Amino acid sequence: MNVIKAIQHYADKMINDVPGMKALLLDTETTPIISLVTTQSSLLTKECYLIDRIDNRNRDKMKHLKCICFLRPTRESLQYLIAELKEPAYGDYYLYFSNSVRKSDIEQLAEVDENEVIREVQEYYGDYLAINPDLFSLGQDPHHLFGNSVNSWDPDTFEQTVRGLSAVLLSLKKKPVIRYERASAMAKKLALEVQNTITSEGQLFDFRRTDTPPILLVLDRRNDPVTPLLTQWTYQAMVHELIGIHHGRVDMTNVPEVKNELKEIVLSPDQDPFFKKSMYLNLGDLGATIKHYVDEYQTKTKSNMNIESIADMKRFVEEYPEFRKLSGNVSKHVALVSELSRRVAQDHLLEISELEQGLACNENHNSDLKNIQRLIETPQINEDAKIRLVLLYALRYERMANNAVKSLIDLLDRVGVSERKSALVPALLFYAGYQQRQDDLFSNQSFLSRGKSALKGLKGVENVYTQHTPLLADTLDLLIKARLKDTDYPFVDGSQYVRERPQDVIVFISGGATFEEARYIAQLNSSTPGIRVVLGGNCIHNSKSFLQQVQQVGEGYMNLSNR
Amino acid sequence: MNFKDRTSEFYNLVERIKKRGKVSVPTTKKQPMATSRSEFARMAAQLGRSLASTSQKLEQLTTQDITKLNNQLKILQSVSKSKSSSKQAADHTNSVIVSLQAKLADTSLGFKDVLESEVDIKQQQSYPVPSNSPQPRRRVTANQQSTQDTYESPQSLGIPMISQQQQQQVMIEQQDQRIETRSNAMETVESTIAELGSIFQQLATMVAEQRETIQRIDQNTDDIEMNVLGAQNQLMKYYSNISSNRSFIIKVFVTIILLFLLFSLF
Numbered sequence: 001m002n003v004i005k006a007i008q009h010y011a012d013k014m015i016n017d018v019p020g021m022k023a024l025l026l027d028t029e030t031t032p033i034i035s036l037v038t039t040q041s042s043l044l045t046k047e048c049y050l051i052d053r054i055d056n057r058n059r060d061k062m063k064h065l066k067c068i069c070f071l072r073p074t075r076e077s078l079q080y081l082i083a084e085l086k087e088p089a090y091g092d093y094y095l096y097f098s099n100s101v102r103k104s105d106i107e108q109l110a111e112v113d114e115n116e117v118i119r120e121v122q123e124y125y126g127d128y129l130a131i132n133p134d135l136f137s138l139g140q141d142p143h144h145l146f147g148n149s150v151n152s153w154d155p156d157t158f159e160q161t162v163r164g165l166s167a168v169l170l171s172l173k174k175k176p177v178i179r180y181e182r183a184s185a186m187a188k189k190l191a192l193e194v195q196n197t198i199t200s201e202g203q204l205f206d207f208r209r210t211d212t213p214p215i216l217l218v219l220d221r222r223n224d225p226v227t228p229l230l231t232q233w234t235y236q237a238m239v240h241e242l243i244g245i246h247h248g249r250v251d252m253t254n255v256p257e258v259k260n261e262l263k264e265i266v267l268s269p270d271q272d273p274f275f276k277k278s279m280y281l282n283l284g285d286l287g288a289t290i291k292h293y294v295d296e297y298q299t300k301t302k303s304n305m306n307i308e309s310i311a312d313m314k315r316f317v318e319e320y321p322e323f324r325k326l327s328g329n330v331s332k333h334v335a336l337v338s339e340l341s342r343r344v345a346q347d348h349l350l351e352i353s354e355l356e357q358g359l360a361c362n363e364n365h366n367s368d369l370k371n372i373q374r375l376i377e378t379p380q381i382n383e384d385a386k387i388r389l390v391l392l393y394a395l396r397y398e399r400m401a402n403n404a405v406k407s408l409i410d411l412l413d414r415v416g417v418s419e420r421k422s423a424l425v426p427a428l429l430f431y432a433g434y435q436q437r438q439d440d441l442f443s444n445q446s447f448l449s450r451g452k453s454a455l456k457g458l459k460g461v462e463n464v465y466t467q468h469t470p471l472l473a474d475t476l477d478l479l480i481k482a483r484l485k486d487t488d489y490p491f492v493d494g495s496q497y498v499r500e501r502p503q504d505v506i507v508f509i510s511g512g513a514t515f516e517e518a519r520y521i522a523q524l525n526s527s528t529p530g531i532r533v534v535l536g537g538n539c540i541h542n543s544k545s546f547l548q549q550v551q552q553v554g555e556g557y558m559n560l561s562n563r
Numbered sequence: 564m565n566f567k568d569r570t571s572e573f574y575n576l577v578e579r580i581k582k583r584g585k586v587s588v589p590t591t592k593k594q595p596m597a598t599s600r601s602e603f604a605r606m607a608a609q610l611g612r613s614l615a616s617t618s619q620k621l622e623q624l625t626t627q628d629i630t631k632l633n634n635q636l637k638i639l640q641s642v643s644k645s646k647s648s649s650k651q652a653a654d655h656t657n658s659v660i661v662s663l664q665a666k667l668a669d670t671s672l673g674f675k676d677v678l679e680s681e682v683d684i685k686q687q688q689s690y691p692v693p694s695n696s697p698q699p700r701r702r703v704t705a706n707q708q709s710t711q712d713t714y715e716s717p718q719s720l721g722i723p724m725i726s727q728q729q730q731q732q733v734m735i736e737q738q739d740q741r742i743e744t745r746s747n748a749m750e751t752v753e754s755t756i757a758e759l760g761s762i763f764q765q766l767a768t769m770v771a772e773q774r775e776t777i778q779r780i781d782q783n784t785d786d787i788e789m790n791v792l793g794a795q796n797q798l799m800k801y802y803s804n805i806s807s808n809r810s811f812i813i814k815v816f817v818t819i820i821l822l823f824l825l826f827s828l829f
Contacts, residue, residue, distance in 0.1 A: 010566070106569060110576035123567040170565045204567060 001504055001532040003130040004270050006171040007037045010096075010126040014068055015046045018094050022066040023050035025084075027077040030070050030098055032139060032247035036129055039271060054080045059089050066092045066119075072127060073101045082108065088117045095120065098127040099163045100201070127167035128536070129247065132236075132269055132279075134525055135518040136536040138164040139247070142512060142549040145538060150431060150557045151185040161538060162193045165508060166201070168536060169194075169216070174504060175205045176216035178492040179484075183438035184220035186510050191218045195492045214504035217479065217489065221511030221541075223439055224471040225432035226360050226395060228514050228546035229388050231353040233465045235286050236279040237515030239267065239336060241542045242343045255339050265332050274329060280519045282466055283340065290337055297330045351375070352385050353465050359392040360468040363444055368393065369404055376411050383417050387424055388543060394425050396442055398434050424547060427554025438488060441471055470517045472507065472535075476524065479505065480531055505533045512546070513537030606639055607659050614663070618670050629671050636663060 011034060015022070024043065026034060031053065043051065052059055054069065054077060067090035071077040085093065095109070100123055109118065129139045140157055147154045153161070169176060175198060180191035194216065198205050221228075232241045243250055248268050252258050269276040278289050300323055307313050344350065355371050358364065372393055376386050390408045397403040405425065412422045430436075443449040478484040482501050509517070513535055521535045539545065613635075617628045643656040 013566075100567070101569065103572075106573055107576050107580075110573055110580055113577065116577075118573065120568075120570045121573040123569060125565060173565055204565065207565075 001172060001534055002133045003128070003136045003168070003172070003534060004037055004133050007033060007126045007128075007130045008270075010124040010171070011038050011070075012046075014070060014094075014096050014124060015043065015048055018066050018068055020066055021047050021049055021064065022068055023052065023062070023090055024048050025052055025054045025067055025069045025071075027054050027071045027074075027080065029072040029074065029077070029139075030126075032129055033098070033126055034070065036131065036248045036268065037270060054084060057083070061089045063089075063091045065090045066094065068094045068096065070096045070098065070124070070126075072098045073105060078105055078108070082112050085109065085112045085115070085117065088115050091117070092119045093117045094122075096122050096124045098124065099167055100204075125167040125170040128164045131248065131540065132518055132522065134521050134532075134534050135513070135515075135540075136168060136534065137513070137540050138536070138538050140538045142539050142541070142545055143552055145511060145549065146553070146557065150553055153186055153189060157538070158190070158193070161190060161510070162197060165190070165194050165216075165536075166197045168506065168534075169198070170204060172506070172534070173207050174214040174216075174506065175207050176214040176504075176506060178216045178218065179489045180218040180492065181220050181223060181438055182488055182490055183436070184222065184510070187218040187220045190508075190510055191216075191492050194218075210503070212500050212503050214506065215479065215502045216506045216508065217475075219472070219475070219507060219509045221509055221537075221546075222432035222436050224437075224441060225428060225546075225550075226392065226441060226468070227470040227472075227516050228512070228541040229392055229543055230356050230360060230468055230516070231349055231385075231465075231543075232516055233282045233353070233463075234280050234515070234519050235275075235283075236267070237519060238283065238340055240515050240540065242340060243336075244542065244544075245540075250336070252335070252339070255335075258335060258339075259331070262332060262335050265336070267336075272329060274333060280522055282463065283337075283344070286337060287341075290333055294330060294334065297326055300326065347382050347385065348378075348380060350465070352381065352389065355389060356392055357464060357467050359389070359396050360442075363396070363442070365397060365400065365403075368396075369408075372408065373411060376408070376415055379415070383421060384543070384547070386412060386415075386417060387421050387547070390422075390425055391428050394429055395433070398429060420551075423554055424550055427558060428550050430558050431550055431553045439471060439475070468516075470514070470520055472509075472517045473520050473524075476505070476507070476521075476533065480528070501531075503531060505531070507533060507535045509535070509537040511537070511549070512539045512541040514541050603639075603643060603656060603659075606642070607663070610635060610639065610663055614666055614670065618673075629667070629674065632667055636660070636667065639663070 015024070024034075040051065048068070050062075050065065054071065067088075069081060069084075071081060081095070095118060101121075106121060109121070129137045131137055138161060140160065144154050144157050146152065147158075178191045178195050180187040182188075232238045236245070239245055239250060243252065243255070245267060248266060250265050250267055251263075252265060253263050266272075267275055269279055274289075274293055278286055281289060300319075304316055304319070304323060307316055352375065355368070355375065358371075359368055372389050375381055375389060390405070390412060393408060394403075394405045397405070409422050409425055413419070440449050475484065475489075479489075480501060507521075518535055518540075521533050524531070524533055541549075610632075614632065617632060620628055640660055643653075643660060
């Protein structure tokens with residue numbers, strides 16, 4: 001149940017199976033898949049001397065190289081592949097497809113292969129982006145999520161989602177029992193289609209039976225619109241929220257006073273042990289660990305300074321590459337963390353986040369309203385942050401009779417927030433308002449849950465800024481205790497399974513997952529032995545991308561349904 | 564980490580497409596083929612006839628015919644190569660040639676067998692059966708001869724007589740030596756067999772020893788099974804105990820609450 005390991009295994013197998021010098025050809029989809037799990041230097045050690053894109057047509061002819069093509073079988077990449085095979089630039093071709101290939105496509109390849117250069121055709125199901133060991137993304141654009149209405153899929157996105165999800169199942173060797181969110185038409189359609197794929201590809205999914213079948217839980221983002229709106233304080237989530245992580249890389253070009261070599265940095269838990277250790281720490285703890293790290297670096301520097309004997313020189317020369325690596329890593333993380341703390345100070349994130357967490361977790365209408373009004377009137381605060389506050393307010397107090405959503409929108413207008421942005425409030429309520437949600441998101445709908453949240457409040461919170469736990473936590477908690485209701489989360493094939501605690505759970509959130517949820521999953525995995533959970537989504541949201549998605553909903557679909 | 568190998572499928576498709584490509588090649592060269600094929604057939608028929616005659620001649624142990632036939636076959640092959648164009652015709656010529664070759668090979672093999680058997684027979688005749696006839700009797704006859712010789716020696720007095728006797732003595736010595744080496748070999752064989760016997764005996768004792776430990780292991784597994792069953796029984800008992808406790812607690816609580824409500828309301 002480690003998605004990074006799974007893809008790495010595919011990549012290693014691909015490269016080790018072909019002996020001799022080789023070139024690796026990728027397409028636009030598989031490039032990030034491979035780059036997330038391996039490095040160029042590790043490929044070079046396995047005699048893979050050339051890595052190129054298949055859509056790059058001016059490649060030199062090198063008949064002495066063998067060519068490994070790792071491609072997603074899309075129309076486009078197949079066209080490029082056919083053009084490549086008509087004029088082969090390399091000696092032998094080993095074709096690896098990241099998903100199942102249609103028979104007609106193979107036939108076409110066979111027809112084109114006049115030079116008889118194809119040696120192998122394989123399907124390696126590495127068709128998703130492995131971000132953390134327990135987090136994967138399908139890397140889709142949230143703009144192309146919806147079809148005709150906000151309840152239906154875009155056909156292309158849907159096809160790719162089904163293929164990607166079945167690739168995840170195949171690469172993890174799981175034949176799951178599928179459950180989905182009852183209220184979400186999209187989740188239901190996806191779950192049914194995945195089940196169809198499993199039954200039609202019965203031979204592929206024929207794995208060794210486990211005692212308890214793994215569970216694939218298909219959720220919908222609209223059931224929990226709060227999580228992507230909150231300011232994040234743990235390292236990975238915060239970097240994504242404030243700067244943005246794209247395919248494991250962080251673009252630092254907009255950061256002031258940054259060195260040239262740090263314009264673009266790589267954050268990968270697989271290749272960077274410090275990041276692996278600290279990715280789920282909050283900013284305060286992160287400061288402490290990074291101080292340790294710098295101290296360690298300093299002692300190394302000192303020990304490298306005093307070179308008095310030949311033995312010292314020898315040691316220095318031996319340790320120097322390691323030392324350079326360490327220094328690069330230290331400066332990378334120091335630059336990132338200093339940028340994060342700069343942004344925290346500049347955007348008044350502490351103040352905003354406290355209010356956000358309060359809105360998300362506790363019901364306190366009057367003081368919340370007062371605080372929001374005060375913050376909206378503060379000119380130093382970012383427009384997006386103001387909008388997010390109003391959105392959270394609207395979500396929490398949507399059902400309250402005398403709520404002040406209208407007046408808050410007016411207030412936004414008065415302080416000069418554009419109408420386009422304030423239109424997000426009705427759009428969000430349309431997309432993920434009370435009627436669209438299935439679960440008791442704010443724990444205020446029944447007497448029992450009110451009592452529970454009151455008890456939680458009595459206990460007190462450790463950290464005001466990270467007190468919110470995503471709704472996913474409650475759902476998974478119930479699932480693991482085998483108490484998740486069949487009526488709310490029905491099984492696809494309708495059959496009643498014996499209630500037993502699941503061991504392996506794959507959660508897929510259609511409409512995008514977040515790093516806060518990923519952090520929760522990682523904690524769950526490490527704290528409860530015997531249970532392994534993997535989280536995935538169409539994409540990984542930060543507040544910006546989620547608001548774009550909501551905006552698109554507002555512009556594209558709201559008028560249609562009103563008419 | 565599952566994957567699916569579709570290489571064979573791909574190769575099958577390639578094969579199929581290749582075949583399709585061959586079939587679709589236009590068959591325009593058919594008419595010139597007809598004459599050449601009849602010529603070919605004629606030659607093949609001739610060859611077949613001559614082959615038949617060769618098999619007859621074989622009895623007269625003629626080797627030259629085979630080489631000649633071989634040459635003729637080669638010529639036939641070259642003819643077919645120079646003329647072959649369409650696939651089916653080429654197949655046909657090929658199969659004819661191959662069958663002819665096979666026949667030729669058969670006949671030559673038969674010839675060889677005959678030769679070999681003859682050679683064997685000759686060899687058996689030439690060697691004076693040293694193994695088949697029992698040795699001791701020979702020695703007896705030799706002795707008899709020698710005694711006869713000694714008896715006749717005063718009568719004959721010829722030198723050749725003495726030389727014959729000496730010769731026979733040498734023969735006897737040689738035979739003795741041979742017998743001695745044989746007996747030695749027999750002894751070594753006997754000793755190795757005895758050694759083997761002792762080894763097998765050792766093995767048997769070892770196996771017997773193993774039996775005891777295996778029996779002990781068997782007993783232990785039986786014990787384990789019993790223990791596990793006992794543990795399960797205890798667990799089940801405990802579980803039923805707990806569940807009954809739970810229901811009891813719930814009942815007590817319900818009654819307490821009911822009483823409390825009763826008292827507080829009235």
